[in-house]
Amino acid sequence: MRYLMLLFIAFFFTACDEELVPPVEGELFKLEIDSPATLTIPVGSSRTLGLRGLYVTSETQSVSNTGVLQSVTYYHTSSDSSYVTMANSSAEWYSGNNNIATVYNGTVQAISRGTTFIYAKSAGITSGDITVIVN
């Protein structure tokens, strides 16, 4: 009986749990690496960057206007956009020269001196380049 009560309470709280992070809806429109345009890293060190996406949500509503002899329908599309922080693992990361710096899940590892660039791709959207200077 006690076990059943605990099970019920657990179920109750699970059912009433608020979703603190709303799910991302809409379509990814733009991908940005959360970093300065130029990143300077000493050889042998690493830096973890962030990733965010601009999501666009559009909604089409129809309004009908009806009279005795006619009925016409109009469509109205409204759009909304917002930046959402994305998990680094949700994108594929690329380095222009893996001999200078590598990047994996947003973490840039400086290999040798030189300059290269990194970028990320997700859902067919490519971010802008970040210049990486390894000194």
Add this chain to the structure above:
Amino acid sequence: MKVKLLIILIFLIVVKTNAFGGDDKVVAPLLGITYGGFTPLHPGFDDIYTSTSSPMEYYFGVGYNKIYLIGKFKKFRGSGKSVTTDVNYIGNADYNQEFFMFGLRFYNNTPAKMKYFLEFGAVSSLVEESISTLNRQPELFSKTESQEWGFSIAAGGQFMFSDFVGLSGSAEYTRIIYNIEEGIERGDVNLGGFYFSVGIVFMPFSD
């Protein structure tokens, strides 16, 4: 103005002097104007149009031996709110309908003071409707118009004050079938209605 009056006078004289047959069989003109209430028979009309006009009807004719060839015209108007699916939109609707009727009016053979008649005719109706929204931009406006044919049947009476002028009253039914593809009611709908009216009639040389 004088010229018009002269033409009318000449016309009346010519008609009188060229009357066919005896005194009881003459070609005589008929003029009239009535005022009354029109009740549309479209089943969804009252859902949209809350305000309607009381149309005046103008008619003229020429008759011989109690039978008159007659033409009539009236214009009916309505205004109200079109039905929108979004509560944020307030609909607006305007309705105009014109009736042109051509037919025959048959008088009975009662004495001159009181006359009764039956009337049958073909009706051409020009109907026009505009719908829009009042409170949103862009304004959602649409207009449609159509010309349809139908028929009408009327019955009435006339009390003649004198040999020329009388008071008339009549009831008329009009049937005009229109196939509505989009609208508050769809399918074949009667755009006619009932028209009850009273008026003045000028009927010189009728007896």
